[in-house]
Amino acid sequence: MTGTERPDAVTAEQQHIPVLLKEVVEALVPKDGGVYVDGTFGGGGYTTAILEAAQSVVWAIDRDPHALENGRKLGEKYPARLHLVPGRFGDMAELLTSRGVSTVDGVALDIGVSSMQIDDRARGFSFLRDGPLDMRMESSGRSAADVVNDMPEKELSDIIFTYGEERHARRVARAIVTARRERPISRTLRLADVIRAAVRRAHDGIDPATRTFQALRIYVNDELGELERGLSAAERLLKPGGRLAVVSFHSLEDRIVKTFLRSRSVSADQPSRHAPAMLAPHSPVRATFKPLGRRPVVPGENEIAHNPRARSARMRVAERTAATALTAIVGGRA
Ligand SMILES: C[S@@+](CC[C@H](N)C(=O)[O-])C[C@H]1O[C@@H](n2cnc3c(N)ncnc32)[C@H](O)[C@@H]1O
Structure with a gap:
């Protein structure tokens, strides 16, 4: 499923609608x-x-x-x-x-x-709902919080660029590293806010957090x-x-x-x-x-x-x- 979310697309109560x-x-x-x-x-x-x-x-x-x-x-x-x-x-x-x-x-x-995974805030996939920054489909291994708080800036930037196709990957990685120095980033909404402060919303209206969240999800789960x-x-x-x-x-x-x-x-x-x-x-x-x-x-x-x-x-x-x-x-x- 795409990392792009729209608040009006699905409510937490709805089930997954199969595509194609x-x-x-x-x-x-x-x-x-x-x-x-x-x-x-x-x-x-x-x-x-x-x-x-x-x-x-x-x-x-x-x-x-x-x-x-x-x-x-x-x-x-x-x-x-x-x-x-x-x-x-x-x-x-x-x-x-x-x-x-x-x-x-x-x-x-x-x-x-x-x-169901995106809508469950406890799974930490969503940049629209506050939850622990997790993103692990299997709930084992390294979480998104581990990656965001421990990874060297250059590596983080490469992941965001490659898996998120984010043009401003370096800027996002720099903002994450600055924020985590203050205190570890452990919640989805804090990460989304850090990204939004670093990258302006584009004309297409897509939330700037979309691409970085997609990148982390793909990396964490080796998709x-x-x-x-x-x-x-x-x-x-x-x-x-x-x-x-x-x-x-x-x-x-x-x-x-x-x-x-x-x-x-x-x-x-x-x-x-x-x-x-x-x-x-x-x-x-x-x-x-x-x-x-x-x-x-x-x-x-x-x-x-x-x-x-x-x-x-x-x-x-x-x-x-x-x-x-x-x-x-x-x-x-x-
Ligand atoms: C887009 S949903 C599938 C929806 C399904 N086609 C339906 O009609 O309800 C993707 C599902 O695949 C699972 N998944 C993703 N990667 C997987 C993998 N490598 N191995 C097994 N399951 C995986 C996810 O946990 C998720 O439940």
Whole structure:
């Protein structure tokens, strides 16, 4: 989900509205007896739709224990067909093979955070609601407060620039370092105020805190690394003809998906420059995916009017070929 928030977009009581739901289900073409991975269970929107579309089985993964806890009721509704799996989608191949599943018919990924996570002030994702500066989806590891208070200024600036695409990253990092000298920054609203004092609101009206909060969230949860691992894991798990559908919310994520699919959709007698370096110099490379559609699928006006958080979404879909997964050739993670 995008880091951009609007106070009027969602209230704390509302549930997550799945983005591009119809398009994702159409892309996966669920069939009776088919086995699917929903790598980002969240509020269970995709999972429910896949289970309803056919007599299928869904392995639903989420790294956030709260999301899976909320999904238990759904598990009771589809006792033999829905399996809730705690963990990261980057590990989906291991998570499934350890449960006796070595191939699947479809994988869906809906990258980012859910409305429930953003709206819960105690999780610390929101720059509009005061809460502890946390942002950890798994509630373990380094929090956003740890990063903001301990990281050297240059590194902080690089993260804000790279993951937030913030032009004024240096200015923001300098302001954070000055503020933390006074006292540690432990609350979301204090950080948002520090950023707003350093960077003026642009003409597009986007809150200046948006980009830095996005950067910290991506860094704290290693979201881009997870996406790369998730794509490779899907390559290993999908059967020939199986479908991969990935919904992303900003250009950094979409670029990773696009580059991955481009690199996996070329066959050559010599490895392409995108192929893993460990491949033997003369091994032939066979395309493992066939991208479906030249351009990403985006939500229509109706969906955006109904769900403003959908406005930056884009979905890419590809079909697995019969070629051996590249990561399987080199024997492990990409
Ligand atoms: C945008 S929401 C998904 C919403 C879902 N498609 C629905 O229809 O309700 C993203 C969810 O993915 C989870 N998530 C994000 N990165 C993850 C990862 N690497 N592994 C597993 N779950 C992840 C988040 O905790 C969150 O619950």
